[in-house]
Amino acid sequence: MNSMDKLACIDLEGVLVPELWPAIAVRTGIRDLFATTREIPDYDALMRQRIVLLRQHGVTLSDLQRILKAIKPFNGALAFLQVLEAKGYRVNIISDCFHELADPLLHLLGGPTTLCHRLTVDDEGFVSGCDYYPRKGKEEHVDKALAQGQQVVAVGDAFNDINMLRQASQGFLLNPSISTLSAAPDVRAVESLEEILELIG
């Protein structure tokens, strides 16, 4: 099997880097920014609420980018991606995050190929909307790779990853919440990135 045949689909927030919106909520003091898809299951509705809140509190995209400078990848995250590549995997980051927020972190992770969304910004510098990566769930990307005969390893930590993890040749749920874990008892749960490297051999 050559390297074109092995793909690793890796979630970003909660797997390689901390969750970004809780950090933004803490630093801006906007409590409602702690809301997640647990409270508002429709991601686009959640993002529209976040955009309204940022505007109401006068927080621009540059402010967000300044806040997120304090965030660094988890220890071992870059090494994890490097080992995957050394094992012959192409790495794709499959994330519901936005390039405008995540790019500095992705740079620190060696600039892996990333399939995530984009934010639009108005004349005053406020986030005005979302330009979504065209896919129906993260699993669509895995389905395409499997259809091309590739072997797919996938890693995620939350509800929006479960279908991708189920679809993959090998899927791993990294440190999930209790509710995510109970929603996917059939998916292998692990406690560290190192454990995943051992399990894929």
Ligand SMILES: [Mg+2]
């Ligand atoms: Mg995540």
